[in-house]
Amino acid sequence: MDLNTFNNSILCNIFLVFIFNFIRCNAGVIPSGNLGLDEKSDSKRESMHTDESSLPCWQREDYKVMGVCERCEYYETNVFQYCKVTGYKLLLKCKESNINTYKSCEASGWPIEKHFWAFEGTMIGLGIVSCSVVYFRRQMLDAETRRRVRLQIENSL
Structure with a gap:
């Protein structure tokens, strides 16, 4: 295995990792969009309660x-109910009563994106390590094969 083949295998692994993650992201595995801040979800919750x-x-x-x-x-x-729901909180200030309070919210895009890029980096690193192991193992096997052929040629003469 020469250096060009080694570089091609690294590029192939990186390409496959990115394709896999692109498909995974577009299939809806990583949620995006509604962060729990829209008025529709609040109005639905309001209609469920009767005592204001x-x-x-x-x-x-x-x-x-x-x-x-x-x-x-x-x-x-x-301790707090708003944290029990999603594990995330959002600081609000009510306008009329002038009270600062928290409500539950969905995780913003950054923690999800951070985990995505950590996974990407891990997969690229793993791909490079595995390609390196394959390359050096192949070099060892080629050297062993050349040594055996040389010995056979020497013994036949």
Whole structure:
């Protein structure tokens, strides 16, 4: 196996990893789109409750999003209801009552994208390592074959 074949096998492995991940992403395995911030999901939840006094302020009045959707701490997942649902929280400020509160939200795109690129990097690294092992193993086998042929030629003379 020469260097050109080795380079071609690396490129082939990298290409296959990217094709696999492209198909996986477009098949909907990695969720995207709705981050739990749309008004439709809030209005559906509002219609499920009848007593408005027991609702959180963000369900009975307008609110402003004060932060980004972030992962809850470990202790929060056991204590607060909004963290038990998805494991993520979003800081809100209710406009009329002027109360800062949290609500549950879906994970934003960055943690998912970070895991995707970590997987990509791992697969590329694994492809390079496996190609290197195959290349050097092939070199050892070729050297052994050349040694045996040389010995056979020497013994026949």
